[in-house]
Amino acid sequence: MPCNTVPIGSNKEISPGVWRLEAPFSGDIRAGQFFMLKCPEGAALLPRAISVCDYDGETVTFLYQVVGRGTGELSRLQAGDKLTLTGPLGNGFPVEELQGKIALVGGGIGVAPMVYTAKVLRQMGKDVHALCGYRDVPFYADELEQAAGALDIATETGNHGAKGFVTGILEPSRYDAVLCCGPEPMMKAVTGQCMAAGTPVYVSLENKMACGIGACLVCTCADKDGKNRRTCKDGPVFRGEEIDFA
Amino acid sequence: MHKLETTLCDLTLKNPIITASGTFGYGEEFSPYMDVSRLGGICSKGLTLNPKEGNYGVRMWETPSGMLNSVGLQNPGVAHFIENELPIMRKFDTAIIANMGGGTIEEYVEGAALLDKADIDMLELNISCPNVKEGGMAFGIKADVAWRVVNQVRKVYRGKMMVKLSPNAEDIVAMAVACEEAGADAISLINTLKGTAIDVYKRKPVFRNTVAGLSGPAIKPVALRMVWEVAKAVEVPVVGLGGIATGMDAIEFIMAGATAVQVGTANFVRPHICLDIIEEMEAFMESQGIQELSEIRGCI
Numbered sequence: 335m336p337c338n339t340v341p342i343g344s345n346k347e348i349s350p351g352v353w354r355l356e357a358p359f360s361g362d363i364r365a366g367q368f369f370m371l372k373c374p375e376g377a378a379l380l381p382r383a384i385s386v387c388d389y390d391g392e393t394v395t396f397l398y399q400v401v402g403r404g405t406g407e408l409s410r411l412q413a414g415d416k417l418t419l420t421g422p423l424g425n426g427f428p429v430e431e432l433q434g435k436i437a438l439v440g441g442g443i444g445v446a447p448m449v450y451t452a453k454v455l456r457q458m459g460k461d462v463h464a465l466c467g468y469r470d471v472p473f474y475a476d477e478l479e480q481a482a483g484a485l486d487i488a489t490e491t492g493n494h495g496a497k498g499f500v501t502g503i504l505e506p507s508r509y510d511a512v513l514c515c516g517p518e519p520m521m522k523a524v525t526g527q528c529m530a531a532g533t534p535v536y537v538s539l540e541n542k543m544a545c546g547i548g549a550c551l552v553c554t555c556a557d558k559d560g561k562n563r564r565t566c567k568d569g570p571v572f573r574g575e576e577i578d579f580a
Numbered sequence: 581m582h583k584l585e586t587t588l589c590d591l592t593l594k595n596p597i598i599t600a601s602g603t604f605g606y607g608e609e610f611s612p613y614m615d616v617s618r619l620g621g622i623c624s625k626g627l628t629l630n631p632k633e634g635n636y637g638v639r640m641w642e643t644p645s646g647m648l649n650s651v652g653l654q655n656p657g658v659a660h661f662i663e664n665e666l667p668i669m670r671k672f673d674t675a676i677i678a679n680m681g682g683g684t685i686e687e688y689v690e691g692a693a694l695l696d697k698a699d700i701d702m703l704e705l706n707i708s709c710p711n712v713k714e715g716g717m718a719f720g721i722k723a724d725v726a727w728r729v730v731n732q733v734r735k736v737y738r739g740k741m742m743v744k745l746s747p748n749a750e751d752i753v754a755m756a757v758a759c760e761e762a763g764a765d766a767i768s769l770i771n772t773l774k775g776t777a778i779d780v781y782k783r784k785p786v787f788r789n790t791v792a793g794l795s796g797p798a799i800k801p802v803a804l805r806m807v808w809e810v811a812k813a814v815e816v817p818v819v820g821l822g823g824i825a826t827g828m829d830a831i832e833f834i835m836a837g838a839t840a841v842q843v844g845t846a847n848f849v850r851p852h853i854c855l856d857i858i859e860e861m862e863a864f865m866e867s868q869g870i871q872e873l874s875e876i877r878g879c880i
């Protein structure tokens with residue numbers, strides 16, 4: 335039964351407000367999937383949807399940003415404390431279908447799923463290139479560079495890498511597919527760039543979730559036909575052109 | 581007889597734990613996490629005669645010990661449900677309850693007539709929907725309006741019918757009595773409480789409709805009080821819900837007079853929580869030397 339309460343391995347702040355949590359897990363995880371995480375004794379009622387950053391068959395690594403009560407509670411867990419994990423959930427990136435040169439584009443905490451995605455793609459012998467945008471100080475860049483083999487960085491302050499948004503260093507025509515995760519305006523912009531270049535683009539959406547398994551319908555997003563799609567179950571990965579970005 | 585076996589109207593339930601409408605899909609989403617057939621029953625997602633896409637914008641906001649939702653009854657419509665989702669629910673060996681709402685009495689009656697011919701164990705009538713013909717005031721606010729809709733549906737639906745009350749009713753006891761008089765075979769309560777949340781940075785309501793429905797442990801004391809009041813006032817069985825998340829919560833509702841209970845928001849906390857609730861109830865009964873729930877039902 336893929337809902338278990340386990341003692342966590344470690345939980346560390348790796349950059350201001352950004353934490354890395356490791357927990358034991360065994361079973362298959364597809365690139366781009368997520369788990370629902372909940373502190374069993376926490377005051378937050380609902381679990382939080384957190385994407386898989388890395389996985390080695392025994393330990394699953396999550397990277398998360400502390401934004402409110404739920405993630406605040408997660409950040410106070412110490413090694414050995416109990417955590418309830420439900421997952422892996424969602425569709426993930428269609429890694430088997432991807433051919434040629436693949437760009438992995440992450441923005442802020444959206445770099446998290448790109449580490450495991452890069453590993454999976456390279457294990458399949460595929461050619462990947464990571465591009466990441468941060469506000470100021472990069473985090474998890476070394477891990478991502480190691481996983482992807484190549485990484486370009488942009489920061490809004492210009493203190494690291496190119497100055498500006500990651501969209502400024504992305505040339506979609508150089509790739510056969512673009513996988514993207516980050517703030518919605520960034521995913522909208524990347525989708526626009528890719529559609530103009532005719533490059534297939536896949537976006538991994540974020541939304542507030544309650545159940546995470548497709549039942550409650552609170553995390554729906556609108557597609558271009560005006561139909562509701564469940565971010566948790568029909569996604570979180572969609573073709574960029576399918577989504578009606580706000 | 582199993583300790584938790586429960587008779588609701590003429591239905592024999594394996595136990596008094598029913599999943600609440602809108603929190604359990606049509607059961608299938610939960611089957612990877614639990615044996616759904618161990619439940620007493622499942623209520624379908626809230627249906628309406630015609631399909632509804634539901635509300636735009638933010639649909640959920642967590643609050644202290646609760647959540648606000650503004651899903652807006654997104655559902656495929658009664659006919660689609662009967663053809664597509666009901667057969668999925670029927671694969672589970674548990675009581676199948678179809679929950680249905682409507683914006684006009686005509687919609688309720690037409691939907692109920694379709695469900696009358698469907699293979700369901702019970703109809704749960706949701707009277708919390710806005711009455712579009714009478715300016716948006718919910719059917720569930722005034723007892724005489726509720727009486728009319730229940731009375732009309734009773735004429736076309738021959739199976740067992742439970743009416744789900746809104747805590748926003750003017751007088752919850754008068755509402756329950758009116759529904760019983762109009763032909764309800766059971767009363768379930770409570771639906772969500774009206775609430776709101778404000779995004780202080782945007783200086784705007786979180787929800788497009790401003791008002792949303794509050795559920796979860798935060799509403800449990802209110803629900804328990806209303807169940808206690810209603811159970812004393814009606815002859816028909818009462819199904820209690822509102823914030824139940826543990827076996828002890830369920831026992832409290834039984835002691836307040838509920839025949840069975842529904843578990844809603846707690847299904848989101850961990851998908852197999854209903855099985856934990858069943859086991860906690862059994863352990864409590866064992867520890868207290870209780871053989872059957874009838875020994876403690878309505879004991880306060």
